[in-house]
Amino acid sequence: MGDPCTMLLMMGSNSKCIENVRRMLEKNISPMPIIGLYVAIASVSCGYAIIYNSVFMFSSLLPTNSFLFVKFFDLNATWLTLLAVATKLTGDLTSPMLSYNDNFSKISSTLFLTVAMGQFFTTLGSMNGNDMRSNVMALSILVFTILVDLCIQLRTGVLDFSLFPEIIFALVLLFCMFIAIVCSALALPAIKKHAESKHHMLVKQMEATAGQHSLNRVEELRLRVTKYWVMAASGSPQFLITRLPTFVFTNIITLFSALISILGYIRSYTTEAYWITYCPSMQSDYKWSVSLIIHSQLIAVMLPVFFAAILLTTVMSYKYEDNGIKISRKEFTVEPYWTENLVEWCQTPISMRILRYILPTKLFHDTKSLISTVCMLHQTWVVRFIKFCCVVSFYVWLPLLFLVNLLRKLLSPAHQVSNDQMREEIADLSHFVILLEGEKQLPKPLMRKIICVVNSHIKWGKNQPPRSLLNLLKQSFFYKGAIQFDSSQVPSLLSEEPPHCWTLPVMTLTTIAVALPNIANQHVDELVRCVDEGLRYASYIDVLDEKHVLKCIKNAASVVWVGVKLHKKWLDKDLGDTIREICSTREIIQGLADEAERIVKEFSSTRSQYLVENPLYWPSNVLAANSMYRISRTILLYYGNGEYQAEELFRKLICMIANILTACLINLPHLIATKCINNSLEERFRSVDNAAILFGEIEDILKLFEERQFLGIGPSQPLCIDEWLRWMECETQDPTVSTSSTDNGASSTVESNDELVIVPM
Incomplete structure (x- = not known):
């Protein structure tokens, strides 16, 4: 367009053009x-x-x-x-x-x-x-x-x-x-x-010295979490x-x-x-x-x-x-990691596909080497210059450091008192610190902070424990109740049964318990709170079991549980006071079984045979309906034509739920160990952080399991509920009788016959 001033001069005395240019510029x-x-x-x-x-x-x-x-x-x-x-x-x-x-x-x-x-x-x-x-x-x-x-x-x-x-x-x-x-x-x-x-390297050393038995003791597990936290935080x-x-x-x-x-x-x-x-x-x-x-x-x-x-x-x-005001020559040493990446780039061979179109191959390699050398020299001198600036700034900052140190002594004299326990803990955990090349040790204030942080996270988790779940688990005696939710005498509706997971049977049993008549609402609400807390941890265990349980089966329980927890509905079927007042116990269970059977048969008749024969492609409502069908039919088969007492069945369902959750949650130490190990370098810090909080939440549950000697027992594959079912069937072949105390001190008898455990609420 040109310079506006030049344009004005060229137009001379033409006032109309000048006015047009002025308007255009504005x-x-x-x-x-x-x-x-x-x-x-x-x-x-x-x-x-x-x-x-x-x-x-x-x-x-x-x-x-x-x-x-x-x-x-x-x-x-x-x-x-x-x-x-x-x-x-x-x-x-x-x-x-x-x-x-x-x-x-x-x-x-x-x-x-x-x-x-x-x-x-x-x-x-x-x-x-x-x-x-x-x-x-x-x-x-x-x-x-x-x-x-x-x-x-x-x-x-x-x-x-x-x-x-x-x-x-x-x-x-x-x-x-x-x-x-x-x-x-x-x-x-x-x-x-x-x-x-x-x-x-540190993980291998720790696993070799600790062994698997460390997961069976709560204090050992706490120390293990602390060690992993030190490694994750410092690294x-x-x-x-x-x-x-x-x-x-x-x-x-x-x-x-x-x-x-x-x-x-x-x-x-x-x-x-x-x-x-x-x-x-x-x-x-x-x-x-x-x-x-x-x-x-x-x-x-x-x-x-x-x-x-x-x-x-x-x-x-x-x-x-750590060093006082003494600065040594080592402060100006350039560590290998500053140039290691450039060295690797220089030594990496060039793709032959690129060199095929370049005639002077030797010149290309020489140019690459020259550029790499210049970059490494530049990197070295820049790092030395940066370190020199840091040293100068340290001496400039030194009067302020003296003042801060003096104020800290005056305002918090207790801080200077030696804490033998903390000092000993720092010495024990200093072997698990990941240092940079050239670092002698991590500063003691940072080590104290790392230990204080993990302790505060465990304490934070301990301040929000799953109390309702703990009360439910105290009613578990870890016996036949964990295997009696599904009977082999119930015929299958489809050609192939999906594998079990921990959360789906717990959700189904709770749904039946919520639907029972003549049960006080406060007892129902308390059971829902207990199971809601338990399903959270059981879902973590299900996620770990990648070999045996399909992802769609894991999601079915969480999808259906929302309706049960919030609206007292199971797949749009009302479980509230209206049904409980007009129907008997047998009618309610029979109605749930019939509705579940209808959903499964409708799916098998309207979908292709390939989808029906592969549980991987079953929708959540069909998986939940199949679980409801089998469990409700098992209850009907158990009672036969006998009398249905709602209160008695409610207590039996509670005990069965507690037993299943106990069998599931004894895998929590394995869950914590997995969170500490199986993650990438970028995500490890957050994962171990969550593991420390999780340990604080479940510490009382683990102590309960440790008192009852539940930790460390079970099959070789503890994450899989199917392995648990097979193991418990073998364990319960010989009839035995044992007695245990309930939470309120009353005695309950655990029998290995067809009767389920009855625990008073």
Whole structure:
């Protein structure tokens, strides 16, 4: 289109053309404040995420709080796009920036991006190799675009020369932050590989010394969870990356970026007279939106810098506590993991499919080796420079560390009292810490925090135990009640019976108990609460059993249980007071059996034979109906033409449910051990965290099983209910009689005949 001034000169005195051009220019720049408002909204969105991320990182410094590695503000396409919008003014090469705020908005956007990149640092540990490469490449494009745009604006005079020092500092800080992130990203694959190798080695050693018997004792299981937690916490990629010198370096850059941003904002008041004198009433096309952008980005920068200062003080105090003020030459040693990934890339052979189209193959290999060597040298010197900056910052920070240490002694003298038990526990568990190469040991405050965190998680789980489930399990005597829910004398409706799972028979037995007449509503509601808590843990066991139970069978119980728990309905069949008042016990059970048989036969008659013969493709309602048919027919077969007493049957069903849940839940130690071991490196920290909370919840249940010597018994495949049924059938061949005490102290007789256990409510 050309320069507007040139166009005006060419048109000379043609006032009509001048007026048309003026209107066209006004029309073109009219949406610019709205665009600036859009940039301010993007800045507010990113700023909120940065503050949220900083608050959670700060809360992780508290002694009993977990290591909160928040992924809310993650290095991904969404946040990079928002950051590109938030820094739009930095990339504007043509709009004249006539006021101080206009010029400072470009510097503010650059520093805002620098602080945001510092928040990306810890999220690198949660990424796999492909995601990290693509995201770092996208970040590189954004950073270099801004760097080039700012340099062009300095050259063309779009930016005022009086702000030259701030611009240079902003460029240097942005580049240094980017280099620190790239160096850490290059080292992270090797760090993860060594951490995974060390974890597997420690697991083998622990399994060899502990053995399977450790799962049968509650205290041994607690110690085992603690050991796995120490390995998971110390070997977490997010925690490993915070122990790199680059983490300290990024926080230093964050502090400087925020300082320059705040000083630049204060300077706007002192230089206002100068700008008014030489540029009176002049502003850019963005007009009032520039002020919104500056203030939104300034607020987003100020809070993270406060938390970064506290984080730096904490990290450096660990070094001060372990090493005093002595810095050795080893501080400048470049560990192998910094360049290991580059070495592997250099040694990786090039695909012959690529070389087939390249004639000078030797030149290609030599170029690759040269690039790798340059990158390794660059990585080495950058790491040394970063370590040097960390050492200098440590000595600059030293007076503050002395002050913090003095205040800590004055305000909490009890903290200095030696705790022999904690010291002994740290010594025992220090062998399970996963260290970086070059690390001698983890700082003692961090070890204390790791142990305090796992203890607090176990305590938190213990404060919300499944009390109703525990009361139900106390009514279990772990005998024939666990195998009498399904009789082999009941004929099958279809050619093939689906395998059993733990949750489906429990749900079906509870449904029948809910439908029985003459049972007080409080007893029914209490049973539903007990079973609801039990099904939660039983579903965990079912998920582990990948060999014997189909996924659709596991889901059938959870789908049907929602209706039973919330609406007292089983597959739209009412189980409430209306049915219970007009029908007898036998009629209710017969009605459930007939309805279940109708559903199964309707499915077999309307679907193809292939679907009918394969339980893998049965819908949830058919699986639930088949279970209801077999269990209700078993009850009818058991009573025959005898008298049906609702209260007696209700107690028998309760005992049968308790026995099945007991047989299922003695696998909870195996569940906890599996949560601690069978997971990837990125998910292990959260999995062991959940295992510690789960242990706290079920500790009383495990102690009950330990008192009754239930742990450690059963078949060789404890996760499978079918194996349990076969094992218990063999165990109950010889008639025996035993007595046990109920929860209220009354005696109950457990007989090995056709009678089920009757336990008073």
